[in-house]
Amino acid sequence: MSTPILEISGVSKSFGAIKALTGIDFSLAPGEVHALCGENGAGKSTLMNIIAGVLQPDEGDIRISGERAVIANPAAAQRLGIALVHQEIALCPDATVAENIFMPAINTRRAPLMNFRTLQAEAQKVMDLLAPIPVRTKVGDLSISNQQLVEIAKALTLDCRVLILDEPTAALTEPEAQRLFAIVRELRSRGISIIYISHRMAEIFSLCDRVTVFRDGRYVATDEIAATSPDEIVRKMVGREIAQLYPDKLAADEAPGQPLLKVSNLSDGSRCFDVGLELRAGEILGIGGLIGSGRSEMAQTLCGLRPSASGDVEIDGKPVRISAYADAVKAGLVYLSEDRKGSGVFLDMSIAANVSALDLGKLTGKLGLLDRRAETAQATELAKRLGVRMAGVGAAVSTLSGGNQQKVAIAKQLSVGPRVMIMDEPTRGIDVGAKAEIHRLLRDLARRGVGIVVISSEMPELIGLCDRVLVVREGRVAGELVADELSEEAIIMLASGVSNSQNTKQQAQNVA
Amino acid sequence: MSPREAEAPIMTAQIKTEGQGARWNLARLGSMREAGLIVIILALCIAMSFASPHFLTWGNFRAMLMSFSIEGIVVVGMTILLIVGGIDLSVGSVVAFSMVVSGALFLAGLDPWTASLIGIAVSALIGAVMGFFVTVVGLNHFITSLAAMVIVRGLCLIVTKGTPLSLFTLPPAFKAIGQGSFQGVPYVIIIFVVVVAVFDFLLRRATAFRKVFYTGSNEKAAQYSGIRTKQVKFWVTVLSSTLAGFAGVIYMSRFGAATPTFGAGMELNIIAAAVIGGASLNGGSGTIFGAILGMALLSVVTSSLILLDISVYWQDMIKGCILLAAVSIDHLLHRRKA
Numbered sequence: 009m010s011t012p013i014l015e016i017s018g019v020s021k022s023f024g025a026i027k028a029l030t031g032i033d034f035s036l037a038p039g040e041v042h043a044l045c046g047e048n049g050a051g052k053s054t055l056m057n058i059i060a061g062v063l064q065p066d067e068g069d070i071r072i073s074g075e076r077a078v079i080a081n082p083a084a085a086q087r088l089g090i091a092l093v094h095q096e097i098a099l100c101p102d103a104t105v106a107e108n109i110f111m112p113a114i115n116t117r118r119a120p121l122m123n124f125r126t127l128q129a130e131a132q133k134v135m136d137l138l139a140p141i142p143v144r145t146k147v148g149d150l151s152i153s154n155q156q157l158v159e160i161a162k163a164l165t166l167d168c169r170v171l172i173l174d175e176p177t178a179a180l181t182e183p184e185a186q187r188l189f190a191i192v193r194e195l196r197s198r199g200i201s202i203i204y205i206s207h208r209m210a211e212i213f214s215l216c217d218r219v220t221v222f223r224d225g226r227y228v229a230t231d232e233i234a235a236t237s238p239d240e241i242v243r244k245m246v247g248r249e250i251a252q253l254y255p256d257k258l259a260a261d262e263a264p265g266q267p268l269l270k271v272s273n274l275s276d277g278s279r280c281f282d283v284g285l286e287l288r289a290g291e292i293l294g295i296g297g298l299i300g301s302g303r304s305e306m307a308q309t310l311c312g313l314r315p316s317a318s319g320d321v322e323i324d325g326k327p328v329r330i331s332a333y334a335d336a337v338k339a340g341l342v343y344l345s346e347d348r349k350g351s352g353v354f355l356d357m358s359i360a361a362n363v364s365a366l367d368l369g370k371l372t373g374k375l376g377l378l379d380r381r382a383e384t385a386q387a388t389e390l391a392k393r394l395g396v397r398m399a400g401v402g403a404a405v406s407t408l409s410g411g412n413q414q415k416v417a418i419a420k421q422l423s424v425g426p427r428v429m430i431m432d433e434p435t436r437g438i439d440v441g442a443k444a445e446i447h448r449l450l451r452d453l454a455r456r457g458v459g460i461v462v463i464s465s466e467m468p469e470l471i472g473l474c475d476r477v478l479v480v481r482e483g484r485v486a487g488e489l490v491a492d493e494l495s496e497e498a499i500i501m502l503a504s505g506v507s508n509s510q511n512t513k514q515q516a517q518n519v520a
Numbered sequence: 521m522s523p524r525e526a527e528a529p530i531m532t533a534q535i536k537t538e539g540q541g542a543r544w545n546l547a548r549l550g551s552m553r554e555a556g557l558i559v560i561i562l563a564l565c566i567a568m569s570f571a572s573p574h575f576l577t578w579g580n581f582r583a584m585l586m587s588f589s590i591e592g593i594v595v596v597g598m599t600i601l602l603i604v605g606g607i608d609l610s611v612g613s614v615v616a617f618s619m620v621v622s623g624a625l626f627l628a629g630l631d632p633w634t635a636s637l638i639g640i641a642v643s644a645l646i647g648a649v650m651g652f653f654v655t656v657v658g659l660n661h662f663i664t665s666l667a668a669m670v671i672v673r674g675l676c677l678i679v680t681k682g683t684p685l686s687l688f689t690l691p692p693a694f695k696a697i698g699q700g701s702f703q704g705v706p707y708v709i710i711i712f713v714v715v716v717a718v719f720d721f722l723l724r725r726a727t728a729f730r731k732v733f734y735t736g737s738n739e740k741a742a743q744y745s746g747i748r749t750k751q752v753k754f755w756v757t758v759l760s761s762t763l764a765g766f767a768g769v770i771y772m773s774r775f776g777a778a779t780p781t782f783g784a785g786m787e788l789n790i791i792a793a794a795v796i797g798g799a800s801l802n803g804g805s806g807t808i809f810g811a812i813l814g815m816a817l818l819s820v821v822t823s824s825l826i827l828l829d830i831s832v833y834w835q836d837m838i839k840g841c842i843l844l845a846a847v848s849i850d851h852l853l854h855r856r857k858a
Contacts, residue, residue, distance in 0.1 A: 313744065334746035343744070351740035356804055357733065365734055365745040372727040380725070420745070 011074045013038045013201050014059070014090075014170055019068030021054055028054040029225045032068070036170065041192060041202045043212040043233070046222035047245055047467065047500075052205050053095075055222075056172050059203075060092035061085035086112055091163030095174040095205075097155045099162075101148030106131035108147050109162045134161050138191055153184035160191065171195065172203045177211060178300050189215055207298050207504050209238040221245055239497070242504075246467065246496035254472035255451035258291055264475070265289030267325065268459035269341070269428045271310060274319030279305035280483040283319070287428060287459045292450060294474030295463045296499045302483035303463050304346055307430045311336040311343040323427055337366060340427030344417055344434060346463070348410070352417045355406040359398060360387035362405050362416050367424045390419035395445060411442025418449070428459035435469065447473050467496040479503050553798040553850070557813040564820050572827040580823065582706070588819045589712035590774070591790060592812055593767045596719045597760035598787075599794045599811040600729070604756045605736040605803025606661035610650070611764040612786035613672035616779065618643045618768025620676045623685040623778030632694040636769040643765020644758055646672060651754035661757070669787070676780035685778040698774025708770060715763075720808040732756055736803030792839065793818055796846040818842065 014036040021029040029051045036042050046052050057063040059070070061079040070077050072088050079085050085092070099108045106124075107114070109131045114122070131143040138157050147155060156176060163171055173192070177185040192202060192215060204216055212219060213233060221228040221244040228244050258264065267288050274283040279302045287293050297303045308314045310321065312330040321328050321341075328339040336342070345351040354362050364371055364383045371379050371386070387401040394415040398408060405413055414434065421429055431450065435443040450473065454460045464470050470477050477489045479502035487502040489495075569576040594611050601608050622639030626632045646668060653664045700707050723729045734742040735749045742749050772778050797814030799806030818839055825835055 332746070332748070333744065334748070337746045345741075345744050347740075351738070351744045354734060354737040354741055354804075357737050361730070361733070365742070365747070368727045368730060376727055377725045378727045378730055 010038060012036055012071075013073055015069075015071040015074075016055070016059070017069045017071075019055070019058060019065045019070070021058065021063065021065050027225055029058075029065075031226070032222070033227050034220055035230070036201050036203060037218075038169075038201055039196055039199045040217040041196050041204050041215055043216040043219040044203055044205045044222065045207070045212070045219060045241055045245055047465075050222040050245070051225040052222055053174065054225075056092060056174060056203070056205070059085070059170075060090060060172065062092075083112075086166050086168075089167060089169035090172070091166050091168040091170070092172040093156070093159045093163055093174065093176060095176075095178060097152070097159060099147045099155060099158060102146060104128075104144050104146055105135065105141060105150070105158050105161075106143035108158055109134060109143070109165055111162065112166060130165075131161075134165050137161075137164070137194075139187070153188075156188070157191075164195075168200065170201050170203070172205070174205045175207070175300075176204075177206065177208065185211070209241065209504055212241075213238065242497050242500045246500065255448050257473075258475050262290065264291040265457065268323065269461075270320075270322040270325075272320050274306070274310060274321075275317045276305065276309045276314060277317040279314075280309055283310075283483075283485055285478060285485070287461060289457045289459065290454055291475040292454050292460045292462060292473055294470040294477035295461060295480060296465075296467070296470045296477050297480035297486075297503050299465060301480045301503065303480045304432050306480065306483070307343055307432060307461070307463060311341060311430065313343065337424055337426075340425070342366070342421040342424065342426045342429050344421060344429065344431045346432035346436060348414060348417060348437070353405045353413055353420075356404055358402050359391060359396070359405055359408075359416055360384050360401040363387040363390055363401075363419045363423050366420050370424075386423060387419070390422055391416070394419055394422075394449065409438075409442070411438035411445075414438055414442070414446065418446070426458060428461070429453070430461040430463070432463045433465065434462060435464075435466070467499055470494075470499060471496065481505055554807065554810050554813055557797065557810065557817060561813065561817050561820055564817075564824065568820075568824050568827065571824075575824070575827055580827075582709075584816075584819050584823050585709050585712075586706060587822075588815045589706075589708045590767050590770050591786065591793075592712050592815055593715050593770070594764050594786070595790050595793050595811045595815055596715060596808055597763035598790050599797070599799050599806050599808050600719070600723065600732060601661070601756050601760045602791075602794050602799040602801065603723075603736045603803060603806045604732045604753055605739065606654070606753060606757060606760075607665065607791065607801065608650075608661065608757070608760045608764075609665040609787045610646070610668035610672055611760065611790060612783035613669045613676065614643050614646055614761050614764040615768040615771065615783040615786065616676045616781070617646070617672050617679075618765035619772045619778040619782060620679050620685065620780055622769055622772055623687050624679055626687060626690065627685060632690055636694075636772070639769055639772075640762060640765040643768065644762040646765075647758035647761025648754075650761065651757035654757060655750040655754045673780075673784070680778070680780040682780060684780065687772065687776050687778060690773070690776055695773055695776060698770055698772070699776075708774065711770065716808060716812055723808055733804060736805075738804070789818065789839075790815075792843045796843060798850070814846075 012035040016032060016034040019029055019032045020027070032051065032055060034055065044052050054063065058065050059079065061082045061084050064080070070079060077088060079088065079090070100111070106128045110127055128143050135141050135143050135158075138161055139154065141150065141154055141157065147158060150158065160171075176188055189211070192204070196202060204212070206212055216233050218230060218232055219236065219241060220230040221241060223245060265288055267286050269285075269287040271286075272284045275281050283306055285293070295303050295307070305314060309316045309319075310330070312333045312335055321330055323339050323341060328335070330336045330339065330341070333343070349355060354365065360383050363386060368378070371382050373379055384401055391398065391401055396408070396412050396415045396419070398412065405416055408416065418434075434450065435446055438446075450460050450462065462469070462474055471494045474494075475491070477494060477499065479486045479489065479499055481503055486505075489498055489502070565575070574580055594615065598608060598611065618639040621642050622632070622635045625635035625638055650664050650668050653659045654661055697707050697711075702710060731742070731747050731752050734745065734747055735752045739749050771782065793814035794806060794811040795801065795814070796817060797807065797810030797812065799811060821838060821842065822835055825838065826832070
């Protein structure tokens, strides 16, 4: 094989104490489409950001066409012919397509004035290679898929040799995705090398030449697509022992109690469709799925945090109407946000004030005054039960570690005596010790009859903690896995739409 | 066993008296700013008492108190609005409009008390309209109140055709609010102290105002706690305008006139006072006591400059520098902590 256009060897990167990449190797041949696979958090995005100059590696070599290269910043990456199309669109919505396409060129332009006529003519030339989008349109007026095409056009103007596409089909409809695939093939035929990050096996098998798998920040294997199978890739993505110890699950002879939560036909018309689920006392129900599959939106719709178009909800056998989150709280249904700092806690407020936020009425006296003594007592009590390590309940939440902040967020929910708790990524970004504590706490609550739903991106957490797991794909429940059926392979199969190995080839052909 | 009984021990937090130490900790953090301001104000007063024999007199203090008492009522509303993450540039215009509307109604034959109530109600209505644009239409407070500032000032000029209304016929009982005193203490100062005390207490203790802090600290998290943040923002906007309207009526009583151009530029002084007193433009923090201290500092500085015979042209520049210094010190202290 000829000299790789891009060769990575022994690259490591740490963020504080967390090792995101450990001795990664990766090589990209000229004119190939190379798939990069791995679970959420496997290190794909970190590596792409290193290649695109956004991050600097702690150690390791990057070679471009055989020569050692230091990619100090995104502009350096552009000069080397490396372009990254982010998963999230990073365009200026108020500027025209033409201005967006030539943003990097305008940035380095020396002349003081803009020549719009040439700019637009040049932009239209590039855009027409992809799709007939008028370049004088404002980017904000385009559909998401067309915005994605503008991103790619922008990458093409850099005269790039390496194009990185990070989950490009996540926001696309099927026909739009088809158009993108045609474009990717066209680019390959022009000799551009493409790194294609995706979770969708069907796409990978129809589009790519080789596939590299990462797991937990480490390189696992690179295979020719023709010589592997979706099953094998999934196995390589997962292939780890579950290291942490999880609390005991419900034993086979412990039948779960009466239904606590029953949901049917829940839809919001955009991100979740026709969702039905039942949760029984004593069990922990897991909800898995890829990022962007609509897991969180589903839970938020259920709790009245997003408007719903239809759906029936029963709590404790009684039908409830939920039009705002306050209704859900009143009915005993609470939601722990996945974004702890953004919407879970009030960082600059005291622990006590955080715990009482969900039900101020309980702490309010006749005159509308807050009983601060009761507030302090409640926070002290709950913080003690959950083992929050703190100076006192008067300390600001920002002074706590991530794990303890999360405990405060959970204490807030417990303060209302909930019947059902929906925990969205309850252990994201917290250390192993606190993680195990929270797992034990959730199991303990379940045993006491509180309904627990855990939404998680971490396979081991779903498998180790939950009695039953629903897998969500594109806003719908793709399947349910119970007891022995629970495995990472099974979850990924359902989440990425590979139902079994026989019809994968079939799907691959459908895509092609 | 039923799950409901089983959950009881962990779910219902027993209400006991504990954790005094922790609360003291929080109180100390919050009052550091206020203590600092008090020290600065006292230091300035002591220095001035040596520099000028007129400074440390009841007459001078009374003049200083009078000068910021009525503005102080407006500062109360502004501080609460800053805590929720908003801002109100229209307060100066609303003060004038409240004066002008009440004055015009009085001249049209209404008794001054009813006329004043209507003036305050109209001010509240202006707040409600701004609240509508902020919460329903979704504009931000800055732009909405900037527009209101200009529109309401225009209304003042339309109502009065640009000339001040002379209200020397106001009955003495009404004039007494702004001009009279009780046992030597002007009513204006008494009203100011009562308003400040009531709102300072409510802001610290009332559940409704706690929601203001939640909303300003992290609006998303407040929504995720079931707090209707739009309602909170709406009512705080109304409150700020209402207090401005109340201040306008007192000014009318004090001056016995309604001037359509009165209070132009007042909003900057008021925002500066609140910010010096610890309110953040990002919302989530601030106290009324602190804001009043900020107001007092600016007032002492003004008074000192006058007594020291420094040209009035220097006043604005020096006030601006104080604002910049206060905010910079605060920012640097916070950054070090984080």
